[in-house]
Amino acid sequence: TSSGSSSLLWFRKGLRIHDNPALELASQSSHLYPVFVIDPHFMKPDPNATSPGSSRAGLNRIKFLLHSLVDLDCNLKKLGSRLLVLQGDPAQVLIQCLKEWNVKRLCFEFDTEPYYQALDIKVKNFALASGIEICSPVSHTLFNPTDIIKKNGGKPPLSYQSFIKLAGQPIPPLSTMHSSLPPVGHLGNCDVSEVPSIKDLGYEDAEQDEFSPFKGGESEALKRLAECMKDKAWVANFEKPKGNPSAFLRPATTILSPYLKFGCLSSRYFYQQIEDVYKTMPKHTSPPISLLGQLLWRDFFYTAAFGTPNFDRMKGNRICKQIPWNDDDKLMEAWREARTGFPWIDAIMVQLRQWGWMHHLARHSVACFLTRGDLFVHWEKGRDVFERLLIDSDWAINNGNWLWLSCSSFFYQYNRIYSPITFGKKHDPNGDYIRHFLPVLKDMPKEYIYEPWTAPLTIQTKAKCIIGKDYPMPVVSHDSASKECRRKMGEAYALNKKLNGLVSEDDLKSLR
Ligand code: FAD
Secondary structure (H helix, E strand, O other), X not given: OOOOOEEEEEXXXXXXOOOOHHHHHHOOOOEEEEEEEEOXXXXXXXXXXXXXXXXXXXXXXXXXXXXXXXXXXXXXXXXXOOOEEEEOOHHHHHHHHHHHOOOOEEEEOOOOOHHHHHHHHHHHHHXXXXXOEEEOOOOOOOOOHXXXXXXXXXXOOOOHHHHXXXXXXXXXXXXXXXXXXXXXXXXXXXXXXXXXXXOOOOXXXXXXXXXXXXXXXXXXXXXXXXXXXXXXXXXXXXXXXHOOOOOOOOOOOOOOHHHXXXXXXXXXXXXXXXXXXXXXXXXXXXXXOOHHHHHHHHHHHHHHHHOOOOOOOOOOOOOOOOOOOEOOHHHHHHHHOOOOOOHHHHHHHHHHHHHOOOOHHHHHXXXXXXXXXXXXXOHHHHHXXXXXXXXXXXXXXXXXXXXXXXXXXXXXXXXXXXXXXXXXXXXXXXXXXXXXXXXXXXXXXXXXXXXHHHOOHHHHHHOOOOEOOOEOOOOOOHHXXXXXXXXXXXXXXXXXXXXXXXXXXHHHHHHO
8 A cells, every 4th residue: 555655644633643543544655744733713812812812722721732742743753754733724724735745545533523523524525526535533432433323223322321331342442553654745835834832823921820730742641641550559449429629739530631632642542551450450440430431431422422413502402401591691700700709619710720620520519500509500601611721621521511510411410409618628628729729718717718708807807818809709699599590490390391291202203
């Protein structure tokens, strides 16, 4: 296959050398063009955004991506290749490159996200019409979502147990070790550059109190994974709901999510590493709570998202309860800007802004609070904030979890509400997490740190934090707000049931 032909490897996610089937296919040629296109859709600075970054991505994620690209370029250079960075509308840029370099084969990882599905059609249409061979292997997930949906009669399984039953054993990672890659061909008139810096992209390297401690890239991902796997007992005893969401000096989970998001780490390789640990530790936890179980959650949501039209909205989404959420922009802003007056909630929102990562149960707390727990704001609005600010921001997983937490789908026990006061206290009675992310409260005695508005004025004065002035009063009373939320959820559920009863599948068929 290597007779004077050129391949173009189009990186989007999958920013790695290990277990990379698209790279495998692309490297069977005489010349290889490894390309990444900086897409203004995600990367163009937005001066009007509520915090530094583009309209779709906070600066933390943009930086993480640039780190990942630098690392990828470095790893490619070790194999005699390099990363070719271009900028602009990806479809236009790609088509120009395919023409200019006389490419015979185009390789890119299959992507289930609607944005990439639409983009891929444009590029594929051009390639097909030009006689270019297309290879688009599935390698972002453990399984091929299309296969699982097919096995289930055309619809995605909607419970974890039925998903596991159908899924079986995941696809194993490739074990190829590259010692070299085909050289890059001549570049012609394409506007290729090195990986740009954050400044090159038009961002000021904003002064922020604290930045994300996580650095992007495959090398960092593999180091982090190895570090986690060394502690075999920890891997074997991992139990998700038991972790401490307020642990920030030594977080309770792997923090591999940002690396999985960009594919700096292969989920299949991660899975295999966990299985290797289990072989030496016969007594270990099992799905859904085990570490292996977490990776299966990821594939569960990918499959549900891929097989559900309008997965990312309430309207037109057949698995989503229709709930009359309110449009209260003021409450929404208070939540987004960490000004709800509930220190546990606000500290988590500050961690989101500063680190671009929070523990799973911390995400639970703020998502429940915004939606069915206290503020009754639409889950899509919270989703948007997470989507922009999380480094691990992932279309399928983020939407799936917002559907879950708002009791719109997957999970329906709307009577179980996280208390914004007692939930955090259980894990962190001294409030160290709050003191770290909300330094304005650092001197508040622990008796009051979760409810500072109850502190006598003398104590507030001594702690140099007057509630209502230095830190806000709570935007709602949790007791009455949560009661009201339960009532509205009850009403909405009853109405959904009635509607579903009225419009049966048969009625729908006769309407068509
Ligand atoms: P670990 O506990 O170490 O788990 C290992 C890996 O398993 C994770 O990296 C992740 O890929 C996967 N995983 C863990 N929990 C889940 C889950 N509930 N659903 C799907 N996959 C999971 N995760 C994202 O990766 N991107 C998102 O955009 C995202 N949005 C979320 C929004 C809300 C409202 C909630 C409640 C959760 C969200 N999660 C999201 C899921 C979860 O919180 C994170 O994956 C996890 O906290 C990442 O930390 P970790 O890598 O240390 O996880």
